[in-house]
Amino acid sequence: MNTNNYNFPRTATLLVLGFLCSQALWAHFGSRGPFGGSVSVAISNDSTVYLGTFNGGVYESTNSRLVAWRAIPVGLRSGKITALTHNGTNLFAGTADGGVYIFNGLVGTDRHWNQINNGLANLKVKSLLALDANTLLLGTEGGGLYKTTDKGANWTLVNNAGLSNQTVTALLKVGTKVVAATLDAGLFVSSDNGSTWTAFNDANTLNVAGTIALAYNATSDELAVINAKGLLVLGSASTVATPAFALVAGVPANTTLRSVSTSGSNWYLATDQGAYVLAANTWTKAGTGLSTNDVTVVLPFRTSLLAGTRKEGIFTAPASALNWTVRNTNFNNLETYAIEASGVTVVVTATERGVFVSRDLAASYVRANKGLTDSLNVTYLRFLGSKLYASTKNGGVFVSADTGKTWITLNIGLTNLNIKKLYASSKDIFLIDAGNGLYQYQSNTWVAIQNGLPANAVPTSLAFYGDKILLGTLGQGVFSKTETGTSWTAANNGLSNLNVTSVATQGSKLFVGTDGSGVFVADLDAATWTQAAPVSISHTVLMGRDGSKIQDLGVYYGYVFASYQGGLLATSDYGKTWIAGGNQFNLPSYTNVHKVSFVTTRVFVSTEFNCPYSNALSELPAVATGVNDLNEALNASIRIFPNPSKGQFAVELQGFKAKIEGLRIYDQQGKLLQDITKVNEFQNINTAGNLPAGVYFVHVRTNEGLGVKKLIIQ
Incomplete structure (x- = not known):
């Protein structure tokens, strides 16, 4: 054994992370x-x-x-x-x-x-x-x-x-x-x-x-x-x-x-x-x-x-x-502040060395900081349609129309340029600043939307359903309003823990993650909250992690994901039962998991000191019948035309003998927007008036497997 001692005092900024083991990657995070x-x-x-x-x-x-x-x-x-x-x-x-x-x-x-x-x-x-x-x-x-x-x-x-x-x-x-x-x-x-x-x-x-x-x-x-x-x-x-x-x-x-x-x-x-x-x-x-x-x-x-x-x-x-x-291969020790995944292959990561973008499912990255003047202090990333938004500690909000190649500021109306989080509805971007201010971007300016909230409210998260917004706060519970409404209304009946860290919506249900009481579920009217089953799995229990302290909620492919320190859980039955969101080994036991994000076939989680970790969605039972059956040859034969379109388009297979059995349209967050099963509709799909301009994904189900194509609505 080498007999030198190389330890030295921690006198400078502490830094960060991790590992890509190709053999274990598909079975573990x-x-x-x-x-x-x-x-x-x-x-x-x-x-x-x-x-x-x-x-x-x-x-x-x-x-x-x-x-x-x-x-x-x-x-x-x-x-x-x-x-x-x-x-x-x-x-x-x-x-x-x-x-x-x-x-x-x-x-x-x-x-x-x-x-x-x-x-x-x-x-x-x-x-x-x-x-x-x-x-x-x-x-x-x-x-x-x-x-x-x-x-x-x-x-x-x-x-x-x-x-x-x-x-x-x-x-x-x-x-x-x-x-x-x-x-x-x-x-x-x-x-x-x-x-x-x-x-x-x-x-x-x-x-x-x-x-x-x-x-x-x-x-x-x-x-x-x-x-x-x-x-x-x-x-x-x-x-x-x-x-x-x-x-x-x-x-x-x-x-x-x-x-x-x-x-x-x-x-x-x-x-x-x-x-x-x-x-x-x-x-x-x-x-x-x-x-x-x-x-x-x-x-x-x-x-x-x-x-x-x-x-x-x-x-x-x-x-x-x-x-x-x-010699940094698999040495993933960069301090990581934010992650956003989108579509089939795009992953964006903000680290202590700036923002990096991958367009090949995180196999390789390029720096993406041109115009992002506070690139070393990015706090959150969010896609809205084809635009990528970044919030920072010192420079406010930046937006990129080319997935990070160039950035411009977007700060008109802001008085505090220290921004904590960004959220996106189907048409607007929202932010929470370091002073707990809540803003919505409308008509080329940021507009405060605090009305109706207690003076000491600490916003933590937003979720969108229909024309409504659900807001989580730390200590004051949850509030709701319509997206065009002028005032928030408290909706805490049955919510025994008001320290809300995250909110989400799936189908006919709303979800709240809390710091210490796990997850609560309510119908879309948010009339009464019911505590879901305990969020824990044997692996993280063995490691001494507390599944009741939820850090983020994510929704994709019929599952609601709940993250906590060192772990990720998923439910497909509205919180009645939870399963591991993939094999948890390799996921650092000490790390906070502040963000859950998705591409078509994988779930990504952010870790503070070990960069993003990822696992195949095909490990989840219900996903195995869809994503796991992705047929590459079929995928290459799918044609959507016109694309881009104004919302009316057709889907066909070119040179591939298969029968289209159904189409599903998802947004970039994995939310199912439309399920089409009538064969005569495949050649005349009309989403005009239903889907705003943006980027979507069409899942084409056939008797030979699944194909996924990007859809752009102008």
């Missing part, structure tokens, strides 16, 4: 990019490299060239990884706020983390070290040092010699000894596997602040330390009784040192000004090809080096050449 993110800690064990992230959990690569990664987030209650260690059999992870975990859980063939905090009075882990198969040491933030002799089943404080209440930033084997670094009190050494400790300092380390990292070169028997004075090295580290640390000269000036490592031949530094290597007693910039100087860790691995960065992800280079190559 899988990450759909875009890839990139930030690395907080890195270790290797035998042929595997493990990475921790600031918010997005743990990744591994078993490929010797480290060209692709796999996320292992299931079971973690926190994705804030501060330390990793391996005992030769099991991987352990320390977190900033959730204690320590062991990766030994198993459900069928799916593996997951188990929390092992018994005896820990402080769950802010800063460092971990496996001494043997059963013995581990754990350093905390302000709580000193703990030891276990049973692989974490029980932890015991081992504070003496001034270790009490210290922040233990690094733990390292040095020969037969163990060295512990503390943030402000210097170093300590133990000769009995961490049961007792003595100070291990000289004037360069005793009570010197900022001691954050250690590394040991077994070949030269040297111990390297980073503290506020810089980089220090101790010779004869495994045997010396009275240490004398020497300050290493030539360390690049005006840099923040983050971690130190060694290959046995060279020392490496990770800094905010790039990666450096010590060769011939001179520090030099470690190669070319890094797209950022913001380097967090450098890990020697076999004949290569790995560099972890902030936001730009992972790079590798041959140790002999140091020409860096980006």
Whole structure:
């Protein structure tokens, strides 16, 4: 196992996520990019490299060239990884706020983390070290040092010699000894596997602040330390009784040192000004090809080096050449703010690096920020017809008529440019701003539509049915009005929890998601709400997630979906029963799922720190008779003409022998608008007056399967 400790303090903006496993993608939720993110800690064990992230959990690569990664987030209650260690059999992870975990859980063939905090009075882990198969040491933030002799089943404080209440930033084997670094009190050494400790300092380390990292070169028997004075090295580290640390000269000036490592031949530094290597007693910039100087860790691995960065992800280079190559495949650790999927293949994602658009079902992405001046702070995305809208924290609302290629502002009438959410009816766009203002875009201006709401109302969500709007609020329940109406009316009869997080409508029913009471259902008149069956599945119960805290509702293909932290449920019988909205393994257990969105064949969910995850809708029973029977040859033969049209068109098959049995027209949110079953109507379909201008999808059912075509009404 690699003996370097690469953990360092969390002093900058924390970043993000995940994994696309092609073999498991169709059976489980899988990450759909875009890839990139930030690395907080890195270790290797035998042929595997493990990475921790600031918010997005743990990744591994078993490929010797480290060209692709796999996320292992299931079971973690926190994705804030501060330390990793391996005992030769099991991987352990320390977190900033959730204690320590062991990766030994198993459900069928799916593996997951188990929390092992018994005896820990402080769950802010800063460092971990496996001494043997059963013995581990754990350093905390302000709580000193703990030891276990049973692989974490029980932890015991081992504070003496001034270790009490210290922040233990690094733990390292040095020969037969163990060295512990503390943030402000210097170093300590133990000769009995961490049961007792003595100070291990000289004037360069005793009570010197900022001691954050250690590394040991077994070949030269040297111990390297980073503290506020810089980089220090101790010779004869495994045997010396009275240490004398020497300050290493030539360390690049005006840099923040983050971690130190060694290959046995060279020392490496990770800094905010790039990666450096010590060769011939001179520090030099470690190669070319890094797209950022913001380097967090450098890990020697076999004949290569790995560099972890902030936001730009992972790079590798041959140790002999140091020409860096980006290695972000399946490293989906970008902080993600919004997602919107549409039609058959379009997926739009807003991240800490801006907005990305995919037109091939999230197989690849392109940046889409031209004119989007606040692109790093997008809060919500929404399609209305062929137009894509984006809300931001600082720039208000933007609109794109070409799916993100170019953007223009849409702020006339707004007094607050910090926008939280966007919603769309069949004809208008609506927003909720950071001051809890509610607006509708009419006649080229934003118009406030607060009338009738309590002064302290906190709007959270909107849903549309017929000519009416349902509004959810946090603490005041739900309200309704017609889309052209002038005042809201409360509709809370039977709604025992007024903390409404999301609302939706399907068929003849309305749905409300709450923070703590699950889902409620009512008829379209919203006269009385009835609590639906509990929202939970065995997987998320096992992971300790609470299905009563609903974060978003989505409607598609006869199902209502309900998301909560680490999970997604679906109901096709108006909340009487719930099933898993696809196999939940791979979906991070610590992530909030703030948005549920759909393309024709897949459900997408947003995760805060691990980018979008997706699963095939064909896993849901009722969908298997439709989407799963998509016939590509049939699909290619379908002709809709004229298209675009004013609402009157015909459908025919060209060169394909099949019988059309029915047509269904859906909007971009998957809502069924029209079901046509009479054969004589297929050649003369008239939606004029029923469907406003926009983009729709026609599902053509035949005796040979299903086809789906885009329909544009002008």
